[in-house]
Amino acid sequence: AVSKNMHLGHLTSFLMSKWLQEAFGVNLYIEIPDEEKFLARRDITIEEIDRQAEDVILNIAALGFDPEKTFIFKDREYVKNVYTLACKIAKKVNFSNVKAVFGFNEQTNIGLMFYPAMQMVPCFFEEKRCLIPAGIDQDPYWRIQRDIAESMGGFKTAAIHSQFLPPLSGVEGKMSASRPENAIYLNDDAKTVRSKIMKYAFSGGQPTIEEHRKKGGNPAVDVSYQWLKIFFEPNDARLKQIHDNYRSGKMLTGELKQILSDKLNLFLENHRAEKEKAVKKVEKLKYSGKLAKKMWETTF
Incomplete structure (x- = not known):
């Protein structure tokens, strides 16, 4: 979704998609639901949405998808090619279904009621089985798609659901863009990242150094360790060493946070460099790459 x-946490599904594309050489469709954010929030303008969408696309392009096998599209721009298909999907889905699944009520605007049909559109782009890496919160859309797929002559989609990257405040819950103290943004500078980690990252350590040396820390509830495990330490042997040292008390909380800060800042520095280069890649991903060009020539 479009985000300021x-x-x-937004990167998890994209990185999984990139791995799948590289492993299997498959086409990848990335839908930017610019209308959904506009419809869902009363305090945002179309102009703001457009600016945010372009920045999101740059961040996605920076991850290095195959420009000949990837198509990134904004719903409001590409809708003329898929509106008929969206209408066919919408006709198959009763209001009672979306009300029960999404919690729509009398205050929900009619745009949001139609939007699920748009999100299901890419599932029918190819006459092949579709696989969608996504956060678990997106599952309701695919449940509805599976209910109607065969009646539309298509396949039921499959999904790989990722766990949420936990917020800085603790290992439970979901990182949120609306809570800056709980999230690391892709545009956070090195000083901000270090400050957030040191100040807000929930620790599994003990109250004092002496007690920590004696009792050790708890990696299972320590956000810094969990982020290393999920995202930033690919070497299993090194990860085990960090785990054991922290668990035994040999490694202090501050040292663990320092390891995460260093790895995180290196990752973000590289990402920002790739984002600057991505300006030249966006044209192919959206319009002129082999897959993108084919999609603009196709009406569903």
Whole structure:
């Protein structure tokens, strides 16, 4: 979805998609639901949405998808090619279904009621089985798609659901763009990242150094360790060493946070460099790459 500030949690599904594309050489469709954010929030303008969408696309392009096998599209721009298909989907879905699944009520605007049909559109782009890496909160859309797929002559979609990257405040819950103290944004500078980690990252350590040396820390509830495990330490042997040292008390909380800060800042520095280069890649991903060009020539 369009976001004012993309954070680390937004990247999980994109990185999984990139791995799948590289492993299997498959086409990848990335839908930017610019209308959904506009419809869902009363305090935002179309102009703001457009600015945010372009920044989101740059962040996505920076991840290095194959420009010949990737198509990134904004719903409001591409809708003329898919509106008929969206209408066919919408006709199959009763209001009672979306009300029960999404919690729509009398205050929900009619645009949001139609939007699920738009999100299901890419599932029918190819006459093949579709696989969608996504956060678990997106599952309701695919449940509805599976209910109607065969009646439309298509396949039921499959999904790989990722766990949420936990917020800085603790290992439970979801990182949110609306809570800056709980998230690391892709545009946070090194000083901000270090400050957030040191100040807000929930620790599994003990109250004092002496007690920590004696009792050790708890990696299972320590956000810094969990982020290393999920995202930033690919070496299993090194991760085990960090785990054991922290668990035994040999490694202090501050040292663990320092390791995460260093790895995180290196990742973000590289991402920002790739984002600057991505300006030249966006044209192919949206319009002129092999897959993108084919999609603009196709009406569904």
